[in-house]
Amino acid sequence: MGTESTQAPAESAVHVVLLASPGAGHILPVAELARRVVARGAGVTATLVTYTNFSSADHSSTLASLPPSVSTAVLPEVPLDDLPAEARIETRIFTVVKRALPQLRDLLLSLLEPPGPGVAAFIPDLLCPWAFEVSMELSVPGYLFCTTNLMALSCILHVPELDRTTTCEFRDLPEPVRLPGCVPLRGVELLDPIQDRSDPAYRLMVELGKNQLLADGFIVNTFDAMEHETLVAFKELSDKGLYPPAYAVGPFVRSSSGGEADKHxxxxxxxxxxxxxxxxxxxxxxxxxxxxxxxxxxxxxxxxxxxxxxxxxxxxxxxxxxxxxxxxxxxxxxxxxxxxxxxxxxxxxxxxxxxxxxxxxxxxxxxxxxxxxxxxxxxxxxxxxxxxxxxxxxxxxxxxxxxxxxxxxxxxxxxxxxxxxxxxxxxxxxxxxxxxxxxxxxxxxxxxxxxxxxxxxxxxxKAWAQDGPSRRAFDAVAGKWKQAERAG
The missing domain is CATH 3.40.50.2000 (Glycogen Phosphorylase B;)
Incomplete structure (x- = not known):
């Protein structure tokens, strides 16, 4: 299989696989989501999958702090020697995600085949939607974890349409871009990797927006009071079938570091x-x-x-x-x-x-x-x-x-x-x-x-209080995983 794994999960009622792209901004919230998944109830386990490329000691310490019911797996390094030295970080990350798909498929197969725990849901983060190709092939429900806000996700989903309907650089757009429920955005304020159409990252961002629509739902690290208008507008689009539903389950915030931090x-x-x-x-x-x-x-x-x-x-x-x-x-x-x-x-x-x-x-x-x-x-x-x-x-x-x-x-x-x-x-x-x-x-x-x-x-x-909106949203999407497991 070519992966390194630890703490193989015990047989359980519900097992969820999460995939984190490189970088602290992704590893940390995905790890927090994994903690919340397994804390939801007895018999729920998870596997958090990361990449060897661009891993760091900080990532290792984050993974080591996970509870025993979260196992970890690391996809083997893929070559990037053919990328130019000046390639953007987005190009590097997307290339790693795409080239590691065969190893990801092997890993998911090993979990699906007896005596594996099965996979009730597959949850790649914002930058890994190419991985839905694998989960769809294996008939595993897939949910995208948006590690940023719903406005940014809305923009990414809109990139293919912007690409189709415009030809100029976005900084030269004469009018602001108005996404439903969002603050109007000048072209120069849009996502950084789409600001140069000649850069390879631009075409990959168009792919990113298309592939994210393969998700059965979006799990978003935001909360109602932060983006109420955006959530309302997005739900209207979801109800019409234009987008998968979004579940606002945030905010996920690191707890105190303790130890080294206390002595700083x-x-x-x-x-x-x-x-x-x-x-x-x-x-x-x-x-x-x-x-x-x-x-x-x-x-x-x-x-x-x-x-x-x-x-x-x-x-x-x-x-x-x-x-x-x-x-x-x-x-x-x-x-x-x-x-x-x-x-x-x-x-x-x-x-x-x-x-x-x-x-x-x-x-x-x-x-x-x-x-x-x-x-x-x-x-x-x-x-x-x-x-x-x-x-x-x-x-x-x-x-x-x-x-x-x-x-x-x-x-x-x-x-x-x-x-x-x-x-x-x-x-x-x-x-x-x-x-x-x-x-x-x-x-x-x-x-x-x-x-x-x-x-x-x-x-x-209050968002994660007993009857808070984020807790209700999390319970709603987690309930779908249990249904999928029973149906399977």
């Missing part, structure tokens, strides 16, 4: 700061700034006079997602060395810079943190929502510009630098950084966003 020096530094006074600055596991933007951000933070905690990563002038698969640097080197000369010394009284990683959930929930300068990745967004912290939106890649629009224009949770900042080649100047940081932390707009964040924190906490 930045938490001790936060303990010494006044309530709500610190701006947390982090661009997620993959977000990367250019050298020039790093210098302007540093100068702006310094000029703002506000307290900050900045997780600094190595800059890149070529790729805003350069950290997505990790970086191999000598231990003697540190991203702090790429900050402007004297910056760390000059800001000792107000700021703290941390290289590479910090315990984000603990930081966002600390009493001293009053704002989050974020790339608007969906995991980070939900973690900020769960903590009741407003955002300064600084999108970089993937669907992050769309998230920034939603957070600022509909949810009221975020402030943004001027409208054309954070663009493809735009550099946000230090003066703009300083102004928007001051506004978020001490201005009227920041106070309004903070109040909205507190309100949404309350509704997020």
């Amino acid at each position: 020096s930045c938490l001790r530094w936060l303990d010494e700061q006044p309530d709500g006074s610190v701006l947390y600055v982090c661009f997620g596991s993959g977000g990367t700034l250019s050298n020039e933007q790093t210098a302007e951000l540093a100068a702006g933070l310094e000029a703002s006079g506000r307290r900050f905690l900045w997780v600094v990563r190595f800059p890149s002038d070529k790729d805003r997602s350069a950290s997505f698969f990790g970086r191999s640097r000598g231990e003697a080197n540190s991203p702090i060395n790429y900050l402007p000369e004297g910056f760390v010394e000059r800001t000792t009284a107000t700021g703290l810079t941390v290289p590479e990683w910090a315990p984000q959930v603990e930081i966002l929930n600390h009493r001293a943190v009053g704002g989050f300068l974020s790339h608007c990745g969906w995991n980070s967004t939900l973690e900020a929502v769960a903590a009741g912290v407003p955002t300064l939106a600084w999108p970089l890649y993937a669907e992050q510009r769309m998230n920034a629009v939603m957070l600022s224009e509909r949810a009221g949770l975020a402030l943004r630098p001027r409208a054309d900042s954070c663009g493809e080649d735009e550099v946000v100047p230090r003066e703009e950084v300083a102004a928007v940081v001051r506004e978020l932390m001490a201005g009227k707009k920041g106070a309004a966003a903070r109040e909205k964040a507190r309100e949404l924190r309350e509704t997020a906490a």
Whole structure:
């Protein structure tokens, strides 16, 4: 079969297989979904399948923390030598997914054939819908797990139609794109990998949108209060048979890291700061700034006079997602060395810079943190929502510009630098950084966003209560798996 697996699942009434694409933004929420699947009732087990390509030590620790009723399987590495060095991360991921389909088929067959536990449902994540080819061949019900929001999923599903009805680059569209129940989006705010029709990633994104329609349903990491209008509009389309049904089962938020996180020096530094006074600055596991933007951000933070905690990563002038698969640097080197000369010394009284990683959930929930300068990745967004912290939106890649629009224009949770900042080649100047940081932390707009964040924190906490909307949605889709198992 060519796969490595651990903790072979015991014979059970219901067994579910989940498939996670590479990257922390996908592994973490899929692992959380697996936990919730097996926690639903006795006799429910799961297998979480990942890829050898682009795996990391962080992924291994996430998988190791899963309960015993979740087994794991790793699909063997597939060659990527023929891809050009400049291939986008989406192209790399989609190529891995497509080339590993034979090994995935072998794995599912081994679970379906006696004495295997059977497969009541197959759940690939957002970037793996090509895998439905295998589950459909084997007559296994398939559900797509959307690790981001329903607006982004709606956009991906609409990409084939946009491709068919337009010829220009999307940034040149004369009118905004209006998706049902969603905030209008300018062409430049659409998904990052469709912004260049000549790039191979563009054609793969068209395929992605078509293949996602093969799902029996969409399990979405969002919740009603966050996207109520979008959910209502999507249900109308589903009821008409245009889309499979969507189940809003979020928010999935990491629990406290414990251990290493509890000992992190930045938490001790936060303990010494006044309530709500610190701006947390982090661009997620993959977000990367250019050298020039790093210098302007540093100068702006310094000029703002506000307290900050900045997780600094190595800059890149070529790729805003350069950290997505990790970086191999000598231990003697540190991203702090790429900050402007004297910056760390000059800001000792107000700021703290941390290289590479910090315990984000603990930081966002600390009493001293009053704002989050974020790339608007969906995991980070939900973690900020769960903590009741407003955002300064600084999108970089993937669907992050769309998230920034939603957070600022509909949810009221975020402030943004001027409208054309954070663009493809735009550099946000230090003066703009300083102004928007001051506004978020001490201005009227920041106070309004903070109040909205507190309100949404309350509704997020209730989503998974005993009769909460997310729990009801999860029970509805999980009930279908049991029916499928009995029918089988």
